[in-house]
Amino acid sequence: QVQLQESGPGLVKPSGTLSLTCTVSGTSTSSYYWNWIRQPPGKGLEWIGYIYYSGSTNYNPSLKSRVTISLDRSKNQFSLDLRSVTAADTAVYYCARSGDSSNSRYNVYWGQGTLVAVSS
Amino acid sequence: DIVMTQSPDSLAVSLGERATINCKSSQSVFYTSNNKNYLAWYQQKPGQPPKLLIYWASTRESGVPDRFSGSGSGTDFTLTISSLQAEDVAVYYCQQYDSTPFTFGPGTKVDIK
Numbered sequence: 455q456v457q458l459q460e461s462g463p464g465l466v467k468p469s470g471t472l473s474l475t476c477t478v479s480g481t482s483t484s485s486y487y488w489n490w491i492r493q494p495p496g497k498g499l500e501w502i503g504y505i506y507y508s509g510s511t512n513y514n515p516s517l518k519s520r521v522t523i524s525l526d527r528s529k530n531q532f533s534l535d536l537r538s539v540t541a542a543d544t545a546v547y548y549c550a551r552s553g554d555s556s557n558s559r560y561n562v563y564w565g566q567g568t569l570v571a572v573s574s
Numbered sequence: 575d576i577v578m579t580q581s582p583d584s585l586a587v588s589l590g591e592r593a594t595i596n597c598k599s600s601q602s603v604f605y606t607s608n609n610k611n612y613l614a615w616y617q618q619k620p621g622q623p624p625k626l627l628i629y630w631a632s633t634r635e636s637g638v639p640d641r642f643s644g645s646g647s648g649t650d651f652t653l654t655i656s657s658l659q660a661e662d663v664a665v666y667y668c669q670q671y672d673s674t675p676f677t678f679g680p681g682t683k684v685d686i687k
Contacts, residue, residue, distance in 0.1 A: 499624065499667060501676040514675040515575075548623055559671040560614040562635070564623035 456480040458549050458565035466572050472536040476549030476565060483507060483525060487552035487559055488532045490523060492545040493567070504552075505532055539572045576600050576670050580679035586687040593655040595682045597668035602648045605672070612672035615644055615653045619664045628653065660686060
């Protein structure tokens with residue numbers, strides 16, 4: 455079955471870089487959109503961006519200057535880098551996979567999420 | 575950006591009764607070229623990731639009980655739980671995937687009365 459698992463540091467210092475990896479199993483990263491979504495504690499969901507299997511990316515303009523999403527098809531992983539973090543970036547970070555067709559950009563499969571706190 | 579709003583913020587429904595959640599987008603998410611609404615619904619229980627319930631506004635994801643249904647078109651959408659079960663206690667989010675940035679509604683919390 456399809457599984458996604460986020461990994462990375464749970465604590466990042468202010469002004470540092472938040473780096474997370476999503477390891478994918480049961481499906482290939484040679485298709486689909488691969489998304490990062492975050493949820494501050496007790497709040498709603500915010501889409502960060504996606505990388506298409508071709509390598510093209512699309513980021514939320516609110517974060518675009520600080521975000522890079524990359525894909526490593528050989529490892530079946532994709533990654534998130536968020537630079538110059540502040541306390542406002544404290545959140546549970548989810549990775550997610552889209553539906554089957556190029557129009558199906560809803561999120562079918564989700565990782566369990568990882569809490570990243572920004573604090574000195 | 576397309577702004578998504580939901581109503582109510584929360585609701586409490588008796589077991590076996592109907593729960594209705596509304597979602598409104600600030601612009602149409604309907605594509606005439608393929609006659610589809612780019613609108614999804616998710617269910618999130620505490621400590622869990624969101625779970626896809628409905629996509630294309632009304633298509634139920636595989637394995638989702640048929641008491642969940644989605645309707646609407648253009649800018650106005652509804653998620654209906656026809657007979658609320660205890661396991662349906664959760665927060666429900668709508669999301670548009672018509673144009674980036676993809677945006678979610680603020681969520682509606684459903685509880686048992």
